[in-house]
Amino acid sequence: MKILITNHHAKENKGDLAIILGLMEGLKKKNKNIKFSIIGRYIDEREWWAKRGVGFFVPVLSTPKKGRWRAIRFVIRYHISLCLLNWPIVATWFYSPEKIKTLKAYQDADLVISKGGSFFREPEYKINFFPIGIMGHLHQLILARKFKKPIVLLAQSFGPINNPYSRYIISKLFKKCDLITTRDTESETFLRQRLNISKNLFSAGDLAFLLDGQREPVRADAVTQSITENKRKGYKCIGLTVRSWSDQKEFESYIASINSLLARGSEENLCFYFMPQVVGPYKEDDRRVSNMIWNNLPSPIKDKTMVIEKELEIGELLNLYGQMDYFVATRLHSAVFSILNNVPVMAIGYEPKTIAIFNDLNIGDFVLDIRLISPSETNKMFEMLQRAPKEIFKAAKKQALIGARKNIEIMSNYINMNK
Numbered sequence: 001m002k003i004l005i006t007n008h009h010a011k012e013n014k015g016d017l018a019i020i021l022g023l024m025e026g027l028k029k030k031n032k033n034i035k036f037s038i039i040g041r042y043i044d045e046r047e048w049w050a051k052r053g054v055g056f057f058v059p060v061l062s063t064p065k066k067g068r069w070r071a072i073r074f075v076i077r078y079h080i081s082l083c084l085l086n087w088p089i090v091a092t093w094f095y096s097p098e099k100i101k102t103l104k105a106y107q108d109a110d111l112v113i114s115k116g117g118s119f120f121r122e123p124e125y126k127i128n129f130f131p132i133g134i135m136g137h138l139h140q141l142i143l144a145r146k147f148k149k150p151i152v153l154l155a156q157s158f159g160p161i162n163n164p165y166s167r168y169i170i171s172k173l174f175k176k177c178d179l180i181t182t183r184d185t186e187s188e189t190f191l192r193q194r195l196n197i198s199k200n201l202f203s204a205g206d207l208a209f210l211l212d213g214q215r216e217p218v219r220a221d222a223v224t225q226s227i228t229e230n231k232r233k234g235y236k237c238i239g240l241t242v243r244s245w246s247d248q249k250e251f252e253s254y255i256a257s258i259n260s261l262l263a264r265g266s267e268e269n270l271c272f273y274f275m276p277q278v279v280g281p282y283k284e285d286d287r288r289v290s291n292m293i294w295n296n297l298p299s300p301i302k303d304k305t306m307v308i309e310k311e312l313e314i315g316e317l318l319n320l321y322g323q324m325d326y327f328v329a330t331r332l333h334s335a336v337f338s339i340l341n342n343v344p345v346m347a348i349g350y351e352p353k354t355i356a357i358f359n360d361l362n363i364g365d366f367v368l369d370i371r372l373i374s375p376s377e378t379n380k381m382f383e384m385l386q387r388a389p390k391e392i393f394k395a396a397k398k399q400a401l402i403g404a405r406k407n408i409e410i411m412s413n414y415i416n417m418n419k
Contacts, residue, residue, distance in 0.1 A: 006144075345363075
């Protein structure tokens, strides 16, 4: 069976990559004859995926570079592209050779899976009057419909979507999907109540949890030496992930909250490590925010804080996370990696997905909303984290693994029934 996976973002985003690898590994265990291809944004990944036996293709509809009337230009191209697909011969004149290869990949596929993630929502809780992101992801699924391919939305989070047009176009296509699983119960409720989706809809779990056990020795010698030395001194090692945020006032409060945690290092036996969870592409590199924070720290605090610069493979990250005593996770999948290692974790949620998943795992008391964060609330939660029994997070891991495996069981049953 040939499966085409859509909506891949970038392998530099280790959470996004973990979702795909978890999906592939889970399905391969059930059916060794599956051959995977993916559609991703950056063609320079092709060689990396080819070494792993996975075909790589670019989206047929690319997002225009930033500039005046960017959103309007995108919407026009979106509709022109869909019209062209009604005249395949004309489309071959219009599209580049790479995009023709993508159309061929759709044609050859037996099944199209829209991978796990959070694509169908309005980023940073803002109403998108021109929903470029949603339409871009939706376009990849509309192509599958044009080629009469079965479509599965697997382990995704949905919402918020306040734009009526966005809800309309999403609902229209989702009702034609063969199977939808969500990675949190809140998303399932959103689809049922706001989009009136009920057929072949299930709540399961995040596929990145399927990478439990994939740990590799960390090559970053300076980091491992630092951790060993700090533990020898009796320090507790705290891992962190941070990210940018567009609302300047909220971002300043967020940075102040992180700084308030780091300041504890000069007074307590704590040391901190900024992890390279998302290292690109371009402006999405979280090391930019990490270094901005580190560069502005006073010397006593800076001495007990390290920014890990080197990009690490997922197995290395899992190993490194396992060496932490606690974790403060802004990136959702840094929380996932912590839970896989039974490391007590508190999260800073920048989308509803984080709060929803933590609630499903019965650790909802350990999430702060990035829009409402403050130094006092952050320190209060960190102190609660230090007191929390580790059994809470072990139970969360057990529950998470059940949910992730449920996705694969549902997907495998669907494949077997439709051979």
